[in-house]
Amino acid sequence: MNLRSFRTAAWLGWKIESNWTDPFLFAVYSIIKPLAGAAILVVMYSIITKGDFTNPLFPYIYLGNAFYMYVGAVMTGVSWAIIDDREHYRTLKYMYVAPIRIPLYLIGRAVARFLTGSFSVFITIVFGALFLHVPIEVAQVDWLLFSVSLLMGVVLLALMGLTLAGITLLLARHSDYLGDAVAGGLYLFSGAVFPLDVLPAWLRPIGYAMPITYWLELLRRSLVGSVAQAFPTLASLSNNQLLAILGGMIVLAAFIAVITFRYCDHQARERGYIDRTTNY
Amino acid sequence: MSADYSIETESLGRVYRLRENKKKKDQPRELVALSGVNLQVQRGELFGLLGPNGAGKTTLIKILTTLLAPSTGWAKVAGYDVHRETVKVRPLINMVSGGESSGYGLLTVRENLWMFSQFYGMQSAEAYKYIDELLATFGLTDRANTKSADLSTGLRQKMNIIRGFMTGPEVLFLDEPTLGLDVGASRDVRGFVRRWTDENPRRTLLLTTHTMVEADELCDRVAIINRGKVLACDTPAALKHELQQEAIFNLDVSAQNGLEAAHFETLPGVHKVQLTPFDGHSQLQFILAEEAVLSAVVNTLTERDVTILNLTKREPTLEDVFVTLVGRSMAEEEKAGSNGNGH
Ligand SMILES: Nc1ncnc2c1ncn2[C@@H]1O[C@H](COP(=O)(O)OP(=O)(O)O)[C@@H](O)[C@H]1O
Ligand SMILES: [Mg+2]
Numbered sequence: 320m321n322l323r324s325f326r327t328a329a330w331l332g333w334k335i336e337s338n339w340t341d342p343f344l345f346a347v348y349s350i351i352k353p354l355a356g357a358a359i360l361v362v363m364y365s366i367i368t369k370g371d372f373t374n375p376l377f378p379y380i381y382l383g384n385a386f387y388m389y390v391g392a393v394m395t396g397v398s399w400a401i402i403d404d405r406e407h408y409r410t411l412k413y414m415y416v417a418p419i420r421i422p423l424y425l426i427g428r429a430v431a432r433f434l435t436g437s438f439s440v441f442i443t444i445v446f447g448a449l450f451l452h453v454p455i456e457v458a459q460v461d462w463l464l465f466s467v468s469l470l471m472g473v474v475l476l477a478l479m480g481l482t483l484a485g486i487t488l489l490l491a492r493h494s495d496y497l498g499d500a501v502a503g504g505l506y507l508f509s510g511a512v513f514p515l516d517v518l519p520a521w522l523r524p525i526g527y528a529m530p531i532t533y534w535l536e537l538l539r540r541s542l543v544g545s546v547a548q549a550f551p552t553l554a555s556l557s558n559n560q561l562l563a564i565l566g567g568m569i570v571l572a573a574f575i576a577v578i579t580f581r582y583c584d585h586q587a588r589e590r591g592y593i594d595r596t597t598n599y
Numbered sequence: 600m601s602a603d604y605s606i607e608t609e610s611l612g613r614v615y616r617l618r619e620n621k622k623k624k625d626q627p628r629e630l631v632a633l634s635g636v637n638l639q640v641q642r643g644e645l646f647g648l649l650g651p652n653g654a655g656k657t658t659l660i661k662i663l664t665t666l667l668a669p670s671t672g673w674a675k676v677a678g679y680d681v682h683r684e685t686v687k688v689r690p691l692i693n694m695v696s697g698g699e700s701s702g703y704g705l706l707t708v709r710e711n712l713w714m715f716s717q718f719y720g721m722q723s724a725e726a727y728k729y730i731d732e733l734l735a736t737f738g739l740t741d742r743a744n745t746k747s748a749d750l751s752t753g754l755r756q757k758m759n760i761i762r763g764f765m766t767g768p769e770v771l772f773l774d775e776p777t778l779g780l781d782v783g784a785s786r787d788v789r790g791f792v793r794r795w796t797d798e799n800p801r802r803t804l805l806l807t808t809h810t811m812v813e814a815d816e817l818c819d820r821v822a823i824i825n826r827g828k829v830l831a832c833d834t835p836a837a838l839k840h841e842l843q844q845e846a847i848f849n850l851d852v853s854a855q856n857g858l859e860a861a862h863f864e865t866l867p868g869v870h871k872v873q874l875t876p877f878d879g880h881s882q883l884q885f886i887l888a889e890e891a892v893l894s895a896v897v898n899t900l901t902e903r904d905v906t907i908l909n910l911t912k913r914e915p916t917l918e919d920v921f922v923t924l925v926g927r928s929m930a931e932e933e934k935a936g937s938n939g940n941g942h
Contacts, residue, residue, distance in 0.1 A: 327717035331703065338705045409701035413762070416664050417718040418690035424718075589668045591615065591661070 324419040328427025332396075335403070336431035353388060353439035354446055360384050360512070361451060375549035376514075378453045382539050382546075383511040385443040386472075390505065390531065392436025393473060395498030396429030397480025401487045403428075405596065412594035422580055425484050426477050433473065444542075454543050464558060465541035468565075472534040475569050481576040485583030491595050510535055514550040530568035533561050605770050605803035606640035606663060610672035612827075613658050632658040633827040636672070640803060640820075645796040647818030648807040649917060651929040653936045655827040656807035657696075660774045663805070664694045677769050690719070692770045695763035698778035700755045704748025708739060708758050711747050712765060719766040726765070733761045736791060753780050760788060764795060771795075773806040777813060789817050809929060811917045823921055825932060830924045835917060842915035842923060845870060846890040850883040851909040852900060862899055868892035871922050880908060886919055 339345035364380060365372070405411040414424060447453035483498055490497065506512065508522070509531035515523050526532050536553050539546055540561075548554055553561065587593050613633040617626070633655045640646045648656050661667035663676055665685040673680060679687040702711050709730060716726035734740045737757045747755055756779060763771055773792070777785035796804045808814050814821045815835045822832040831838055852858075858881065860874040868888040875882045885896060890912075900907060922928055927935070 323720060324718050327714055331706075331714060334706060334710075335703070408703050409699060410703065412664075412666055412696075413694070413701065413715070414718070415666055416689060416692065416694050417715065418686075418720070419718050585668075588666065591667050593666045594661070 321420060321423055324417075325423050325427040328419075328424045329430035332400070332428040332431035333434075336435060349435055349438055350442055353385075353443045356388075357381070357384065357443050357446065372452055375546045377451075378447075378543050378546050379514065379539065379550065380512050381447050381451065381453050382444070382542060383509075383535050385440050385447070386535055386538050387506060387509070387511040387531075388439050388443070389433075389436050389472060390476060391499070391502045392432040392439075393429055393476035394480040394483060395502055396432035396436075397425045397477055398483035398487045398498050400425045400428035401484050405594070409594075409596065415593050421584070422481050422484075422576075425481065429477065429480060454545070459544065461541040461544070464537065467562070468534060468537035468541055471562075471565055471569060472531075472538070475530055475534060475565070475572055478569065478572040478576040482572075482579045485576075485580035488583045488587040488592060489590075491592060491597050505529060505531055508532075510552065515552045516550060530565060530572060533565045533568070537561050537565065603642050604639050604675070604678075605642045605644070606638060606646070606674070606676055606805060608636050608638045608663075608672065608674040611636040611638075611659070611662065611669055611674050612671035613655075613662060613667065614670045631827055633662075633669075634671075636824075636827075636829050638822060638829065638832065640805060642803055643796070643800040644803055645793065645817065645819045646803070646805045647814040647821040648805065648824055649809065649811070649814040649821050649921075650807075650824035651809055651933045651936070653826075653933065654809075654824045656809075656824060657774055658827075659824075660694065660696075660772050660805070660807060664692060664772055665689060691768060692772065693763045693766050693768040694772040695759050695774065695776060697756055697759075697773070697775040697780070700752050702747045702755060702758060704746060706747060707744045708734070708747050708750070709743045711758060712762055715762050716765060721766070729765060730761070733765060737761060737787060753784055756780060757784065757788075760791075764791075769801060770803045770805070773804065775807055775809070777808070777810070785813075789813065793817060811921075811929075815917050821917065823917075823924060825921075825925050826936070831920065838917060838920045839915045842886070842919055844889070845915070845923075846885075846887045846893065847913050847915055847919055848883075848885045848887065848893060848896075849909075849911045849913060850885070850896075850900075850907055852881050852883060853906040853908060854880050858903060858905060862903070863896060866892065866895050866899065868895070871926070873922070873928060886923060 337345055339348075360380065364377060368374060368376070371377070401411065404414060415421065444453070444455070448455045483501060487497060508518075508525045509529045510526060511531070515526040515532065518526060533553070537558065540558060556564070611633060612631070612635060615630045615632055617628055617630055636659065648659065650656055658667065662669050663674055663681055665681050665688055668682055673682070675681065676688050677691040681688050703714075706714065709727075712730045713723070713726060716730065717723070731740070731743070734743050737760070739754065739757055739761070742750060742754060747758060750758065760773070760776060763773065776792070777788050780788065792804060792806065796802050806818070818835065820832065820834050821838065823830045823838070854876065858874065860872045863869050863872045863883075863885070869885060869892060870888060871886040873884040875884075885893075887893060887896070897907070918928065925932055
């Protein structure tokens with residue numbers, strides 16, 4: 320029953336995500352959008368470094384940025400379903416009355432974004448490897464590390480999305496951008512676009528406290544082992560140590576997600592927010 | 600406490616906190632939407648909640664369907680506490696709100712319904728069979744593959760109503776199911792509601808309405824609710840029977856400036872009088888203690904030179920019951936309520 324409602328939620332998410340009158344345009348959009356994002360980054364990088372694409376900083380930034388697309392896709396995907404169902408489709412109350420586990424439903428809704436996000440990440444990386452000399456050697460990739468890290472990251476992001484979804488339940492007005500705001504904020508502190516060493520010393524602890532930092536580092540190491548060695552940030556930690564830290568943080572994130580969601584869910588019913596819509 | 604109550608509430612109350620309005624410091628901070636509600640609905644009953652807009656009907660339904668926490672008291676549905684045992688209550692119930700257009704507009708009618716059947720753990724084949732049956736019943740068969748965004752509001756509401764029945768709930772809650780439907784569609788829905796409840800003695804249905812006829816003709820029992828309180832609860836016949844001793848008259852009279860309901864209110868034996876001016880004439884409705892009081896009414900009219908155009912005695916309606924309980928009609932009560940809390 321849980322599995323079936325999860326599958327159905329994923330089906331619904333896919334229907335919504337792919338609701339383009341023209342499937343061809345949908346495909347084009349899915350390719351153009353991530354590449355456009357990467358292009359901006361590449362142009363900026365090239366201006367700042369005067370075109371020094373051989374510096375290890377380039378693959379560092381390029382890959383960090385590419386995988387960071389998952390944050391927007393999965394984390395925001397989970398919490399967005401609350402707003403979408405409550406404000407747009409006005410069905411959140413019917414979902415609540417139904418005998419489903421709402422967290423599972425919300426995560427199901429985000430599966431489609433995970434898939435389109437994966438496609439974007441893949442396209443971006445292939446493009447980088449083919450045209451921008453991002454040094455990925457297929458034979459050198461540590462596929463096991465990559466798969467394990469990716470999976471852990473998706474779990475982590477889904478849990479963070481649940482926490483956000485709980486908070487979203489209690490915020491009626493203008494909460495549309497909460498997900499984007501959180502994703503944007505974490506972007507700067509997760510070593511996505513620059514190594515933590517670039518930050519002033521007093522800001523670095525924020526980065527070290529962010530699980531996404533370790534996740535991105537693991538993904539980079541699995542794809543282009545050499546890059547990681549170029550920056551002192553996490554160089555002293557082995558892959559296994561990084562995995563252990565990430566694993567611990569996922570457990571913590573799970574605790575936070577369960578507690579936050581339960582609390583917010585309870586509060587939303589106390590305050591009558593489950594079917595509250597904003598009248599603009 | 601009997602296990603055979605499908606719905607049971609005790610001292611159920613709900614208070615909404617209102618947002619503070621800096622400009623109007625004297626505004627109340629809380630709104631009592633329900634208070635001291637004690638209800639017992641038997642398994643198999645078709646139960647109606649009748650009351651004007653703002654009476655608290657939707658609030659009560661939200662509590663009973665686990666969407667809203669009560670502020671005081673408790674409620675059980677199908678034997679389980681709606682606040683503490685939501686996981687046990689939810690598989691046994693379903694809910695439909697009228698007068699709103701909800702649903703995934705990008706899905707077809709059939710897809711919308713199938714999706715919800717999956718959330719209730721139904722097998723796809725069985726679900727499709729039942730969905731198609733219900734679509735036929737509600738005259739939606741030719742729209743089965745239409746995107747629900749392309750449906751009229753009325754048809755969307757029918758789709759929603761099907762969603763409620765489709766999952767085979769033990770207790771079904773319909774909040775103003777015919778609100779916004781045309782006469783024919785309302786009749787279809789009422790017919791189905793009645794049949795569905797009669798077909799299986801395990802099914803209980805609670806609906807809210809502010810239509811007197813709907814409560815009167817459809818429901819086994821009716822609770823009259825106003826300003827968050829249940830004022831009476833019985834079969835429509837018994838509620839009206841209370842008024843059997845009284846005489847209810849409608850009088851059409853020639854329009855007369857200066858004629859006021861107040862002129863009659865002081866007459867002994869006049870329980871309630873309502874004056875509705877029309878173009879060229881006025882209508883007076885009286886609830887009198889007994890028929891004999893009518894002569895005093897006629898005298899008053901004669902003194903004021905008002906001609907009686909038509910006089911009919913009629914059977915009491917639930918509207919009369921409401922008027923007797925509250926002191927004014929549902930329409931008047933809605934107006935007074937909306938002035939009172941600034942909505
Ligand atoms: N979320 C809310 N916050 C504050 N007041 C509310 C809220 N929902 C309903 N009310 C108020 O509670 C009262 C009862 O509303 P409701 O249950 O919707 O009545 P009905 O369904 O009978 O029209 C009304 O005065 C309404 O304005
Ligand atoms: Mg209502």
